Amino acid sequence: MGPNPKMRKEFFDSTRSSPFPDEVLERVLSLLKSHKDRSAVSLVCKDWYNAESWSRAHVFIGNCYSVSPEIVARRFPRVKSVTLKGKPRFSDFNLVPENWGADVHPWLVVFAAKYPFLEELRLKRMAVSDESLEFLAINFPNFKVLSLLSCDGFSTDGLAAIATHCKNLTQLDIQENGIDDKSGSWLSCFPENFTSLEVLNFANLNTDVNFDALERLVSRCKSLKVLKASKSISLEHLQRLLVCAPQLIELGTGSLMPELTACQYAQLENAFSQLKNLSTLSGLWEASAPYLPLLYPACTNLTFLNLSYAFLQSHELESLLCQCPHLRRLWVLDTVGDKGLEAVGSNCPLLEELRVFPADPFDEEVVHGVTEAGFLAVSYGCRRLHYVLYFCRQMTNAAVATIVQNCPDFTHFRLCIMNPGQPDYLTNEPMDEAFGAVVRTCTKLQRLSVSGLLTDLTFEYIGQYAKNLETLSVAFAGSSDRGMQCMLEGCPKLRKLEIRDCPFGNAALLSGLEKYESMRSLWMSACNVTMNGCRLLAREMPRLNVEVMKDDGSDDSQADKVYVYRSVVGPRRDAPPCKWMKQAAVMGHQRIKIHPTMNCHPGPMHPVKVLQKQEAPGHLTCSNLLSSIIRFPISSSYVHELANNGVCLLTCLNDAYILGMAKDLKRESSGAIQTCEHGGGPVVPVLSPTRLLVVPTMKFKPEIGLRSGRTGLRWAGFSKLRNIFVVNAWEHCVSRT
């Protein structure tokens, strides 16, 4: 008849929220690849959360300090592949101090314990040492894929360790890192019976490699699909490699310069014509005109051509482009000029991505490179363009408006007018209308970099129209705090905001209080933000880490570089030392015990709560204290509030306000609240409080501030004093026993 009634009963009696057994759910969810989808799925219900956690094989961590490796391992027990990003992007441009952090080693240590079968590790802007690479090579027997992009701290010795120990390596991708390039002998470290390599990218390196070892490696790795060689590989070498690996899909040549005999030329031409499957071509260091035709036979199926290290002229580019009818991505140097870009427009109808890099970015006297004309020409010919990175020295609002009309599908629009604050060179007006046109027309815009002379109007446009914007980079722009406020109030999907050299101050910074927890990070450098503002932010938003990097010789109150990011693990312990991280105060000969956080948010009521609470002593160490100290001015109205709650201001020093419970004190006077000027004179209370609340001011240095004799407090009156609470951003407290 129908289904077995007993089974049906069991089925419907299930108290599970999901009708599927775990295994089925996991199986279904394992088909989801996008980590955004997976995050959404994990929020549906507990069962789905668990199933998703168990089935997640790849985890992406956009900011290594937003979470700890322990937390990751606890949530995702079966991860095989990790992508980890560290330093803020502006570290690529030398704006982040050395030793800032982002050391991968603590992650590796946890992974070795929790993910011993880890297969893939992709790192971007992390600090990686040779020891870490060796640790990685030795502790993960299944390790297959290593990708290092924009990392630093390691040398070719680290690569040697990888080559030596990773028996199952399939990908080694080393790009644009700060490597200590000692020698090319690391290539010889691949064992002779090692054949699994599919991707080898060592274009980053400058020293000579052991070519024989490389040739043997390439010939025995039959699955090699991607080979990107370094400059030291000559044309002759290249020919020998190509003969071993005609199956290549991506090729990065070495230097195209050295002289070839006619016979060698013919051989190389032949080798290139064997590359039937080539879809990506790069390298081409010192590409010189006579050798470019060698590449032609390999160009038929090219979809990505990276000429960003080749100093080509317009006609050379044109001849090359004629050979590439299927080109989708093109990176060039601006030596090709507007004329070269016209050739792009004429020859690349399928183009989706264009990046034009400046060959000579720092010589400002000489006119060269590309202008708005080149960009316009591309936009007329390449209607599918959706990704552009364009460095130029002049631009007009009209040109940009036309460009986005031609190509309304931009998802990434990164325009760098190299002279900071430069207006439309024809009208001398700000470039506001250009970016207004971009955000209005390109509704799919995810990433935007602005430049040129810009007023707050640009940011009004951005806030109003850029509803899909996730990443925004701003430099030398804006007129007032309002600019930044528009960005923060307007862009619902904003995740990363980087700002440098703009007139945005504390009001702007603090207008984003509600926003920052939904973002990955905020960077502000050379703006008008002060230490006060930063500390206010830190105090108000305990789940944000607010890091300030100070330049040498700058004013104490200026916050030169600010990096704000959300984190579930609180402030990091490995920040470079700064002058505020000192030992806790020592009172006379007595040691101070630190009390654990009391989670009090400062505000008119809180000092009372603090003073009324009895806390059991905890065991934090002195070095954890004082990562940051609140500084906020106490206004007279605040003091009155305190008074209404039985707290009075005992004294006010240069560097701290000392508050106490009024009932603990006997006052000589009628009990009027003492309001002192900042830095004003000491007032000596008569009786003995048991608790004091110290609210530090800007200059507070606890090791000095609480020492008797220096503060003006007469400790004789404080013989019963047991607890001194120092309020700071993480609410750590100091007490004397």
Place this chain on the structure above:
Amino acid sequence: MEFERDLHLDATELRLGLPGTATKQSSEKQKPNSNLAKSNKRSLPDMNEESAGSSRENSRTVSSNDKKSHDQETAPPIKAQVVGWPPIRSYRKNCLQAKKLEAEAAGLYVKVSMDGAPYLRKIDLKVYKGYPELLKALEEMFKFKAGKYSEREGYNGSKHVPTYEDKDGDWMLVGDVPWDMFISSCKRLRIMKESEARGLGCAV
């Protein structure tokens, strides 16, 4: 016109003349102007006041004021280098620097200026085979006509005259010496206004 004043055409005027004479005074005069104009902004002081970013630049930038004012030829204000700008990764920057130095050593790059134009150009003399090619390229680059060259009369019938500075610091008419000698002795090119060029060349 205000526009023209902002282009510092007068500054360009001061640049005229043989080296070692008027230029000293001009560079002196030029100095206060360039210091007034905030660094990193183009030649529009009005705009600079409005965009408040300028005031902070001075403390952060490496000033090359002194170096530039000596060979002061450009109209726009001194542009100092800013840390991390333009935003190019160190790796790429280093590659390009190395390559630039190599190229300059390999080629014969000379700067070309034209009276009245705010920016210089750079050309590689090695790519040209002779004077006709060079002149054609210059005419195209700067949009002018050089006129007909004759040994006796110099350049006839044009408002602009191509000249060059040789190794000895003398300013010569382009074309006066054989091509090979020209290549080996030319340090920089300058397209002068016809009125300034009188006195150069063989014709007196």
